Amino acid sequence: MKRIVLFASGSGTNVENIIQYFSENKQVEIVAVLTNRKDAKVLDRCARLKISALYFNRHAFMESNLISDFLNILNLDLIVLAGFLWRIPKRLIDYFPDRIINIHPALLPKYGGKGMYGMKVHEAVKENSEPETGITIHYVNEHYDEGAIIMQVKTFVDEGDTPEIIAQKVHELEYEHFPRVIEELLYKGDNG
Numbered sequence: 001m002k003r004i005v006l007f008a009s010g011s012g013t014n015v016e017n018i019i020q021y022f023s024e025n026k027q028v029e030i031v032a033v034l035t036n037r038k039d040a041k042v043l044d045r046c047a048r049l050k051i052s053a054l055y056f057n058r059h060a061f062m063e064s065n066l067i068s069d070f071l072n073i074l075n076l077d078l079i080v081l082a083g084f085l086w087r088i089p090k091r092l093i094d095y096f097p098d099r100i101i102n103i104h105p106a107l108l109p110k111y112g113g114k115g116m117y118g119m120k121v122h123e124a125v126k127e128n129s130e131p132e133t134g135i136t137i138h139y140v141n142e143h144y145d146e147g148a149i150i151m152q153v154k155t156f157v158d159e160g161d162t163p164e165i166i167a168q169k170v171h172e173l174e175y176e177h178f179p180r181v182i183e184e185l186l187y188k189g190d191n192g
Contacts, residue, residue, distance in 0.1 A: 002077045002186040006033045007084035010118075012042025014082035014103065014174055019049050021179035028186065031074050036061065036086055061086065068092045077186055081140065082178070085117055090142045100140040101185065103178050105170045107152055108136040112145030122163040122170065132156050133166060135173045137181050150185070153177050 004022075008015045015033055022028045032052040035042055046053035060066040071079065072095055081088075081102040088100060104112055104121075110130075111121045125133045134154040139147035155169045 002028045003031050003075060004028065004078050004080055004182070004186075005031050005071060005074065005076055007079065007081045008033060008035050008040065008042040009037055009085040010040055010042065010083045012040070012045040012083070013171070014178060015042050016045050016049065017175045018080065018082060018179050018182065019051055022183075025183075028183070031076065034067070036084070042083075058086075062089055065091070068095050071095065078182065080182060083117075087114070087144055088140050088142070093140060093142055098139055101150065101182070102138055102140050102145070102147070103174055104136045104138065104145050105133075105167075105174070106136065107132070107134045107154065108138065108145050108149065112136075114144050116145070119163055119167060122166040125157060125166055126161065126163045129159075130157055133170060135170060135177065137178060151177065151181055 006015050006018060019030055022030060030051055032054060033042060033046050034054050034056060036056060038055045043053050043055070056067055068091055076096070077099065079096055079100040081100065093100060105118070106112065106121045106125065111124050132154045134152055136152045137150045138145070139150065141147040153173050155173060157166055
């Protein structure tokens with residue numbers, strides 16, 4: 001049995017997509033979803049989908065071992081950041097080396113780093129008249145959006161595309177590729 005925890009800060013559309021992708025797979029368990037916002041819509045999604053969800057505050061995550069100790073007890077194969085906006089503390093990365101991944105809505109290293117998330121990324125892509133954008137799935141290190149890249153997928157940006165249209169194109173890539181990459185990583189190195 002492969003065990004995953006998902007982290008999210010917002011509405012949780014990627015979380016729901018991942019949960020649904022693995023819903024029929026008896027070899028993968030979504031153990032819980034964790035969020036740093038008590039008003040995050042992802043909590044409503046988890047309640048509807050009957051997935052355990054927990055809220056934690058900044059102190060529990062950044063200044064204590066509470067979250068890292070909790071995750072360590074769960075015997076996880078992978079921690080997946082799906083729209084989670086806080087930087088991951090080094091001690092958590094040390095607990096789970098090469099087992100924390102993130103998805104970013106741009107082709108890193110462009111439009112990455114602190115403060116570059118969601119519509120801010122798509123607005124910057126439009127403002128700079130980029131001919132393409134996409135997604136980057138990467139391992140997490142102690143710096144925003146600087147971990148080793150696992151996969152990038154591109155989409156064209158047409159001249160008339162608004163930031164909202166760009167966002168939709170990127171979301172489609174996220175929904176198509178993120179669960180598959182998670183599955184591949186879970187079984188990487190397994191025989192059979």
